[in-house]
Amino acid sequence: MSAPTDEDETLTAALRRELAACAKAGETVTYQDLAWRVAFPGPHAIHRLTELLEALVRDDHAAGRPLLAALAVSRAQKNAAGDGIPGRGFFQLLNELGRYAGPDQGPEAAACHARELQDALVYWR
Numbered sequence: 001m002s003a004p005t006d007e008d009e010t011l012t013a014a015l016r017r018e019l020a021a022c023a024k025a026g027e028t029v030t031y032q033d034l035a036w037r038v039a040f041p042g043p044h045a046i047h048r049l050t051e052l053l054e055a056l057v058r059d060d061h062a063a064g065r066p067l068l069a070a071l072a073v074s075r076a077q078k079n080a081a082g083d084g085i086p087g088r089g090f091f092q093l094l095n096e097l098g099r100y101a102g103p104d105q106g107p108e109a110a111a112c113h114a115r116e117l118q119d120a121l122v123y124w125r
Helices: 006-025 031-037 045-063 086-095 108-125
Strands: none
Touching: 006 031, 006 045, 006 108, 031 045, 045 086, 086 108
């Protein structure tokens, strides 16, 4: 991703606020609903949103905080209970950061997300 623009910084702050509100409510949010809630501009809003979520992951990881972005989930990827989990890029990034060593979908990914989500809910509430 290129250097953040002023708009990126504004959107990142809005994403962080909305995800923190979700944590306080103890709920996840789909990428689409998150984009709608923060009035994310198009075109390619979801792609851009996921890029900013990756930046949040990197920031939280570097600061030693649980990952607030774990509250953002895909409608397409689900765990065994049918609940949404993040898209493949989330798990690929965790692999890159040395935070997870496993596949980007399936039961191992769902278990990784469950741990990250629980940590985030406890910390960000």
